[in-house]
Each structure stands twice: as C-alpha cells, then as structure tokens.
Amino acid sequence: MATRPSLKVKIIYALGQLGWSLASFGAGNLMVYFYMPPETGENPIFQNFIYQGALFGFIAILGLINFGGRIFDAITDPLIANYSDSTSSSFGKRKKPMAIAAVPFALLSFLIFYPISADTTINTIWLLVIVFLFFIFMTLYCVPYNALISELGHHPDDRMSISTIISITWALGFIIGNSAYAIQGFFETSMTSLEAFQLTIGIFAIVSLVLMLIPVFFLDENKYCLQSNTASNARHSLKVVTSNKNFVYFSLSDLMYWLSLTFIQLGVSYYVTILMGMEKEYASLFLLISFFLSFTMYWPINVMTKKVGKKKILMAAFLVLSVIFTLTFLIDFLPVPSIVPFVILSALAAFPMASFGIIPNAIVADIIHQQEQQTGEQYAGMFYAARTFMMKLGISLANLIFPSLLLLGKSTENPSGIKASAICALVFCLVGFGLFIKYTDVQTKPKMI
Numbered sequence: 042m043a044t045r046p047s048l049k050v051k052i053i054y055a056l057g058q059l060g061w062s063l064a065s066f067g068a069g070n071l072m073v074y075f076y077m078p079p080e081t082g083e084n085p086i087f088q089n090f091i092y093q094g095a096l097f098g099f100i101a102i103l104g105l106i107n108f109g110g111r112i113f114d115a116i117t118d119p120l121i122a123n124y125s126d127s128t129s130s131s132f133g134k135r136k137k138p139m140a141i142a143a144v145p146f147a148l149l150s151f152l153i154f155y156p157i158s159a160d161t162t163i164n165t166i167w168l169l170v171i172v173f174l175f176f177i178f179m180t181l182y183c184v185p186y187n188a189l190i191s192e193l194g195h196h197p198d199d200r201m202s203i204s205t206i207i208s209i210t211w212a213l214g215f216i217i218g219n220s221a222y223a224i225q226g227f228f229e230t231s232m233t234s235l236e237a238f239q240l241t242i243g244i245f246a247i248v249s250l251v252l253m254l255i256p257v258f259f260l261d262e263n264k265y266c267l268q269s270n271t272a273s274n275a276r277h278s279l280k281v282v283t284s285n286k287n288f289v290y291f292s293l294s295d296l297m298y299w300l301s302l303t304f305i306q307l308g309v310s311y312y313v314t315i316l317m318g319m320e321k322e323y324a325s326l327f328l329l330i331s332f333f334l335s336f337t338m339y340w341p342i343n344v345m346t347k348k349v350g351k352k353k354i355l356m357a358a359f360l361v362l363s364v365i366f367t368l369t370f371l372i373d374f375l376p377v378p379s380i381v382p383f384v385i386l387s388a389l390a391a392f393p394m395a396s397f398g399i400i401p402n403a404i405v406a407d408i409i410h411q412q413e414q415q416t417g418e419q420y421a422g423m424f425y426a427a428r429t430f431m432m433k434l435g436i437s438l439a440n441l442i443f444p445s446l447l448l449l450g451k452s453t454e455n456p457s458g459i460k461a462s463a464i465c466a467l468v469f470c471l472v473g474f475g476l477f478i479k480y481t482d483v484q485t486k487p488k489m490i
Contacts, residue, residue, distance in 0.1 A: 315456050
C-alpha cells in the first residue's frame with residue numbers, strides 16, 4: 042500500500058532535482074567557458090589551464106575528456122539501475138545510494154574548476170580524473186532519484202504534476218547556474234576573474250549539497266512510493282527496456298534534444314558576446330528571460346497536453362527549436378540592432394524549454410507503468426537509466442563537437458565555428474522531429490492501491 046503524495050511531499054522530492062541540476066550545471070555548461078574562454082579582446086578571461094590545440098587535427102582535448110568521462114559513466118548506469126531496482130533498504134531503496142553520492146557529487150562539481158598546477162599536462166590529467174569521478178557520483182544520485190518519479194507517481198495525474206514541479210526546479214537550477222556569468226562579474230570588482238568564478242562555483246556546490254540532501258532526509262519513501270523488487274540481472278533488464286520500440290523512438294529523439302539543448306547552453310556566451318556583440322553578463326539575462334517566460338507556459342502546456350496529447354506538443358517544440366537555431370545563424374544578416382534578435386530568441390526559447398522540461402519524464406513514467414501492466418514487472422530504475430544514458434550521450438557528444446567546432450573560429454573577427462554550431466544544432470532538431478513522429482502516445486490506468 043502507498044499513499045498518494047501531497048504537494049508538500051512533491052516539493053520535498055523536487056528540491057533534490059534543483060540540487061543535482063545546479064551541481065551538474067558547471068560540468069555540462071561552464072567547462073568550455075572556463076577552459077576555452079571567448080576571445081573578446083587582447084587577453085582571454087582565464088589563462089590556458091590545459092592544452093588548447095587539436096588532437097588528430099580536429100578534436101579539442103577538452104571535448105575528448107568530457108566525452109570520455111560521460112561514456113565511462115554511462116557504462117555504469119545499467120549496473121546502478123539494476124542494483125537500485127533489485128535491492129531493498131529500510132532507509133529507502135532509492136534514497137540509500139542518493140545519500141552516499143550527494144557529498145562527493147557536490148565536492149567534485151567544484152574541483153572540476155580548480156586546476157592544481159601551472160603545468161597544462163598536470164592539469165589535463167587532474168581534470169580527466171575529476172571528470173570521471175564526478176560523472177560516476179552523478180549517476181549514483183540521479184538514477185535512483187529519477188526512478189522515484191514513477192514510484193511516487195502511481196497515479197497518472199501525479200506523474201504529470203511531479204514532472205511539472207521537477208521541471209520548475211530543474212529550470213531554477215539552470216537559471217541559477219547561468220547566473221554564474223553575472224555573479225562572476227559582481228565579484229570581479231574585488232578579485233580576479235579566476236577567483237570570482239571559483240567562488241561562484243563553490244557557492245553553487247554548497248547550495249546544491251543542501252538541496253540534494255532534503256529528499257534523502259525528509260521524503261518517506263516507504264510511505265509514498267509504490268515499489269516492487271525486480272530480481273533480474275542487468276542484461277535482462279536492459280533487454281526488456283531496449284525491446285520496447287516506443288521507448289526506443291522516444292529515447293533517440295530525446296538524444297537529439299539533449300544535443301541541441303547543450304549547444305544552447307554551451308553556446309549562449311558565444312552567441313551573445315561574439316554574434317550579438319554584447320557583454321558576457323547578457324548571457325545570463327538571455328536564459329533568465331527564457332526560463333521565466335517558460336514558467337508562464339507550464340499551466341497552458343499541461344492543459345494542451347490533456348487535449349492533444351504529449352506527442353504533438355513535443356513535435357511543435359522541436360520545430361520552434363529549429364527556428365531558434367536558424368535565426369541564430371542568420372543574426373549577422375538581420376538589418377536590426379542586436380537587442381532585437383536577443384529578445385526574440387530568448388522569448389522563443391521559452392516554449393521548447395517548458396515542453397521538454399515537463400513532458401519527457403511523464404512519458405517515461407507512462408511507458409514504465411504500461412510495461413508493468415503488460416508484464417507484471419517493474420523496471421523503473423532501468424528505464425530512467427536508459428533515458429539518463431541518452432541525456433549523457435547527448436551532452437557528451439555536444440561537449441565533444443562544440444569545442445571542436447570552435448577551433449574553426451571563436452572570435453569577433455572569425456566567428457565561423459560559432460555559426461557552424463548553430464547549423465549543427467538545427468540538424469539535430471530536425472532529426473529529433475523525424476524520430477519522434479514514430480512515437481505513439483501511451484495511455485495507462487491508475488494503479489489500484
């Protein structure tokens with residue numbers, strides 16, 4: 042027996058999302074800014090901590106480190122998911138690994154931006170080790186955390202409301218993370234750019250730790266979650282998940298979304314400073330506008346989803362993202378002041394950010410419950426691990442591709458690499474749209490509890 046969670050319980054759970062969203066923001070979005078800063082004047086914002094050249098003539102070493110760390114981490118996803126699915130604990134089968142992971146996850150989110158030497162080779166090795174450890178502990182927290190979405194949401198209405206609330210907290214984490222540029226600028230009045238940036242990241246790490254521990258200590262998993270122990274090995278669980286064609290089509294389109302979203306996150310400081318000719322603080326303002334406008338769309342999207350289904354909303358979101366990247370590429374050709382595309386693009390971004398923030402988690406929960414209704418087996422951890430794998434693969438590929446594109450040019454005089462990134466992101470959006478056409482909306486009945 043399980044009790045349907047109240048709004049208070051859902052908020053307690055969602056604060057963990059805010060925590061891990063903020064803890065993971067730097068690794069996913071600020072590493073390129075820190076280790077390959079925009080060249081807006083004679084001197085870069087930060088010194089060169091790692092080797093800046095290309096490996097094999099076309100791959101940036103930073104992209105290779107990030108890509109390798111995430112792929113190594115992704116290999117552990119099924120193992121952690123299977124462990125979480127098949128074991129039990131009086132403390133909570135999901136909360137136990139979350140409790141273990143929270144402190145090192147937050148600490149490593151800071152150490153990524155703390156080079157230990159003036160030697161670029163030593164720093165490169167240090168960064169490689171820290172990145173690998175960071176993603177392992179990120180998985181240890183996030184996989185069991187995400188599995189709780191379907192276990193708390195044992196009623197269809199709860200699944201949408203939980204997805205909406207954690208979308209809000211994820212967006213808040215994203216907004217706070219993107220304020221790093223503005224906070225750094227504030228601290229630069231009394232310290233160097235490096236000190237200001239590291240202080241900002243340190244504050245983020247502390248705040249994220251507190252937030253990640255809230256559901257660990259205050260969510261009663263045994264009371265509110267409808268769970269079952271699925272005794273199977275990781276290979277069998279993974280086979281069950283990957284044999285679900287509807288989930289496969291969703292996952293592949295989700296991969297394209299994460300690729301394009303990460304290009305926005307990685308590229309916003311370049312699009313604003315180089316293509317639009319604005320100060321770096323406007324990068325924070327751009328995303329701040331987008332996310333606050335996206336909040337106003339949460340209720341309409343929930344209403345529209347009930348009327349037309351989740352599929353049509355996400356298809357429309359893919360098309361809007363395509364328009365955004367098309368306009369980004371064409372900024373140089375628009376006969377208007379930079380502030381005009383700045384406002385238009387930040388406003389347009391609100392709809393896809395809200396749609397992709399709410400609906401995908403609800404889709405995965407629907408598929409999990411459909412699978413359980415058909416087979417009697419629950420693989421919540423493995424389904425969400427598979428989605429997390431696609432998220433990490435998309436982010437890691439973006440972190441491999443984007444820095445490599447910057448090698449083509451990331452300055453005001455030569456923005457070729459930055460403009461190429463917009464074209465690549467446009468292609469990702471169109472491919473994602475094509476894949477998602479093959480997805481079929483899932484209808485499930487509430488569990489009897």
